[in-house]
Amino acid sequence: MFSTATFAVNVLSFPYEADFSSSMIDVEYGKESSLILPDLKPSDTVFISLHTMASLDLTVLRGSNVIATAPFEIEGRSHIFVDYLVVTKRHFFMADEAGDYALYFTPSTPKTPYSLVKSGDLDISISQTTFNGHEMLNVTLSSFKRNMDERFPKIFLIYPVNIIAKEDFEVSGVIGLSKGGVSMVTINIVDETDYAFYSYLILEYFVKEGTLRFFEVNATSKEMFGLGNISGDDISFICIGMGLDKLHFAFENEDIVFASVLLGDLNILNGGKLVKVDAEAHNVFSVPYEVYIFSKYRPSHYVYVLQSCIVIGLIMVGAAIFTRGKRQG
Amino acid sequence: MENILSGIKSYYGENKPMFIILLTYSIILATICIIEILKADGFYGWSLYPYFDYVSKVHATPFIDFRSGYPPVGLLPYYPLFKISDGVVSFQLYFTFVNVGALTLSMFFIYLVLSSAYSKANAIKSIAIITSLPFIAMVSFYSSGWYKTLYGVYILHAVEPLSLLFMTVSLYCMIVRRTPTLTGLFIGIGFMTKIYPILLLIPAIAFFRSRSDALKLLYTTFASTLIISLPFLILDPLMYATVFLHHATRGPSNTIYALIEGFYGHTGLLHPAFDQFLYYWQLVKVYPPRTNDHAFYLWKNPSLPIVLFVCQVVALVACYLLLRKHSDSRAFVKGSCLTILSFVFFSKLYSPHFAAFILPLVVISFDKFVYKVLFGVSLYVMHEIQGLLWSRNFYDLRFPLFTSEVIIRSLAILAVIVLLSYELIKGVVKG
Numbered sequence: 001m002f003s004t005a006t007f008a009v010n011v012l013s014f015p016y017e018a019d020f021s022s023s024m025i026d027v028e029y030g031k032e033s034s035l036i037l038p039d040l041k042p043s044d045t046v047f048i049s050l051h052t053m054a055s056l057d058l059t060v061l062r063g064s065n066v067i068a069t070a071p072f073e074i075e076g077r078s079h080i081f082v083d084y085l086v087v088t089k090r091h092f093f094m095a096d097e098a099g100d101y102a103l104y105f106t107p108s109t110p111k112t113p114y115s116l117v118k119s120g121d122l123d124i125s126i127s128q129t130t131f132n133g134h135e136m137l138n139v140t141l142s143s144f145k146r147n148m149d150e151r152f153p154k155i156f157l158i159y160p161v162n163i164i165a166k167e168d169f170e171v172s173g174v175i176g177l178s179k180g181g182v183s184m185v186t187i188n189i190v191d192e193t194d195y196a197f198y199s200y201l202i203l204e205y206f207v208k209e210g211t212l213r214f215f216e217v218n219a220t221s222k223e224m225f226g227l228g229n230i231s232g233d234d235i236s237f238i239c240i241g242m243g244l245d246k247l248h249f250a251f252e253n254e255d256i257v258f259a260s261v262l263l264g265d266l267n268i269l270n271g272g273k274l275v276k277v278d279a280e281a282h283n284v285f286s287v288p289y290e291v292y293i294f295s296k297y298r299p300s301h302y303v304y305v306l307q308s309c310i311v312i313g314l315i316m317v318g319a320a321i322f323t324r325g326k327r328q329g
Numbered sequence: 330m331e332n333i334l335s336g337i338k339s340y341y342g343e344n345k346p347m348f349i350i351l352l353t354y355s356i357i358l359a360t361i362c363i364i365e366i367l368k369a370d371g372f373y374g375w376s377l378y379p380y381f382d383y384v385s386k387v388h389a390t391p392f393i394d395f396r397s398g399y400p401p402v403g404l405l406p407y408y409p410l411f412k413i414s415d416g417v418v419s420f421q422l423y424f425t426f427v428n429v430g431a432l433t434l435s436m437f438f439i440y441l442v443l444s445s446a447y448s449k450a451n452a453i454k455s456i457a458i459i460t461s462l463p464f465i466a467m468v469s470f471y472s473s474g475w476y477k478t479l480y481g482v483y484i485l486h487a488v489e490p491l492s493l494l495f496m497t498v499s500l501y502c503m504i505v506r507r508t509p510t511l512t513g514l515f516i517g518i519g520f521m522t523k524i525y526p527i528l529l530l531i532p533a534i535a536f537f538r539s540r541s542d543a544l545k546l547l548y549t550t551f552a553s554t555l556i557i558s559l560p561f562l563i564l565d566p567l568m569y570a571t572v573f574l575h576h577a578t579r580g581p582s583n584t585i586y587a588l589i590e591g592f593y594g595h596t597g598l599l600h601p602a603f604d605q606f607l608y609y610w611q612l613v614k615v616y617p618p619r620t621n622d623h624a625f626y627l628w629k630n631p632s633l634p635i636v637l638f639v640c641q642v643v644a645l646v647a648c649y650l651l652l653r654k655h656s657d658s659r660a661f662v663k664g665s666c667l668t669i670l671s672f673v674f675f676s677k678l679y680s681p682h683f684a685a686f687i688l689p690l691v692v693i694s695f696d697k698f699v700y701k702v703l704f705g706v707s708l709y710v711m712h713e714i715q716g717l718l719w720s721r722n723f724y725d726l727r728f729p730l731f732t733s734e735v736i737i738r739s740l741a742i743l744a745v746i747v748l749l750s751y752e753l754i755k756g757v758v759k760g
Contacts, residue, residue: 228724
């Protein structure tokens with residue numbers, strides 16, 4: 001009875017409500033911004049939502065000890081092209097001991113209109129530049145040959161649109177290779193109707209350094225693999241995919257592999273409405289955030305007594321049922 | 330020893346066709362899966378391997394620190410396979426062998442049930458139809474050049490074969506052995522594998538009518554469920570509740586109700602893996618419901634899930650009332666199928682994995698050979714078409730083909746429900 005009561009009290013008195021706070025944090029590329037979470041209890045679960053397209057690295061410290069944060073791995077599928085993940089970045093950690101914790105946010109790139117998703121071991125830097133009179137983003141991908149597991153590690157610059165592709169649908173812009181070697185640059189359209197990721201080649205691997213090229217993809221453009229058509233379909237994202245090709249550097253002695261890609265004047269026309277995506281990179285910006293501190297259930301020592309009592313109780317009830325059955329039989 | 334050997338020999342002699350069919354079946358299934366594993370070259374859309382890998386990397390205990398999509402028996406028996414494997418390919422091979430074994434054993438128990446309720450001829454015909462379906466898989470496999478078949482999907486990635494095994498063992502204990510204790514035990518274990526087998530409790534309660542038998546049935550179902558759950562229930566009842574509760578907010582998919590909601594994709598959750606450390610009500614706070622988030626779904630027609638739930642309850646009660654009028658074991662084979670199909674028909678989501686138990690149930694529920702073939706094969710083809718839709722380059726055709734497949738499959742299941750209900754109402758149960 002006592003162990004059951006303890007168990008019931010434990011479950012009923014559990015703090016089901018979260019400690020919640022939300023505000024804005026000012027961050028600067030290349031610098032750390034901090035947020036203090038005082039008085040966490042052991043096993044407290046901290047969930048941080050950052051409402052931004054920018055990527056921010058998070059370091060959690062208790063005193064001078066770094067606490068591991070959970071890696072962002074997706075349950076289900078291997079990509080994250082859904083708006084609630086693209087426009088909100090999430091982090092998670094569990095407090096290992098009681099105490100004050102400090103969260104340090106560091107933008108991994110300046111803030112652009114795009115959300116960044118990368119596959120493979122890549123360093124990325126982004127800056128704003130003017131090239132041949134065009135305002136452009138200079139996106140540099142780099143890696144070490146020894147670290148490159150896959151031949152084409154790549155990044156996607158994701159821009160959410162949420163439109164139905166009309167007859168006049170068109171994505172246009174300017175793309176170029178400033179330095180290094182790319183495997184290819186593609187415009188990718190996430191088509192929710194066909195449940196497909198359509199790719200359109202806009203820059204090939206043999207393109208020369210310093211070349212600028214205008215590109216245009218419309219509702220009837222031929223997809224790279226000739227798979228389908230986006231006309232009339234529900235489009236959720238437009239992504240610019242850039243791959244790094246280590247074969248470009250096969251005969252170079254240096255270990256580093258890199259490519260600097262220029263992207264500018266991205267325009268999205270649909271149903272007579274034109275959206276201009278500015279090639280802007282902001283080093284200083286504000287991020288709205290939410291922090292949830294959840295409690296984790298911890299059983300009392302009496303649960304083992306309760307477990308034994310339940311098993312004994314089950315045996316007694318079972319014995320009563322079966323002996324009664326036998327007597328009746 | 331000699332007696333045992335001669336017993337086995339004579340059993341083999343009496344049931345030779347069944348042994349030949351099951352041996353061929355298991356070899357074909359294993360071959361299909363081994364080819365698919367080797368062709369996939371370590372790439373899998375979904376597998377338990379990344380789940381175990383993540384859990385072991387972060388040193389978390391499933392059901393206590395971390396939620397799982399399945400109850401304990403649906404997950405933990407596969408964990409030792411992860412521990413002894415040296416990568417995803419070997420894990421998938423071991424996983425396949427367990428699932429092929431479970432499917433083959435399920436066919437054996439179906440054979441025993443049908444031999445007892447009908448005749449050996451009926452049993453052989455039924456398992457011949459069910460086990461010949463992989464041949465269709467092989468035809469589509471070679472003709473399409475694509476390595477993913479329906480069998481590949483659910484043997485490589487799902488726990489349904491294990492769930493089917495416990496369902497068929499429960500049926501065997503109910504219809505052949507007529508022991509409420511064992512029936513309850515296996516229904517409980519099945520429930521702890523993938524929830525659906527608990528539905529067999531409805532025909533089982535109607536079957537074991539005496540108060541003492543019904544008590545034994547309910548007791549063993551409850552006791553087996555509780556014993557399996559106890560360690561997790563005691564150490565973190567809130568996380569254990571989350572394992573079941575998290576299905577409540579899932580959106581519809583692969584059903585006519587999903588089409589009504591305007592969703593034409595297949596089932597799947599796009600969420601960070603670390604979400605699984607949180608309790609259900611904590612996640613509800615973090616993720617407000619949205620129409621494109623299929624883990625925390627905002628219904629466009631809010632009354633639809635309530636209507637579906639009421640329909641499921643009414644269907645289960647109706648099945649029980651129908652079966653109470655019968656005492657013939659054939660009626661209970663049909664009634665068991667009817668109960669599960671009625672529940673599935675009103676479910677908000679459907680997965681091609683369900684074919685693992687839907688197809689055998691449909692085939693064994695009919696007396697007439699032509700119905701077995703008609704419904705079994707046509708439902709199988711519908712499932713294969715959906716597999717091909719997602720795996721091949723049908724992009725522009727996906728919408729019309731997917732919609733047609735969902736509607737035809739739902740109508741076929743509805744037709745089976747109507748036919749079985751008619752047979753049970755009219756008492757038309759033939760040998």
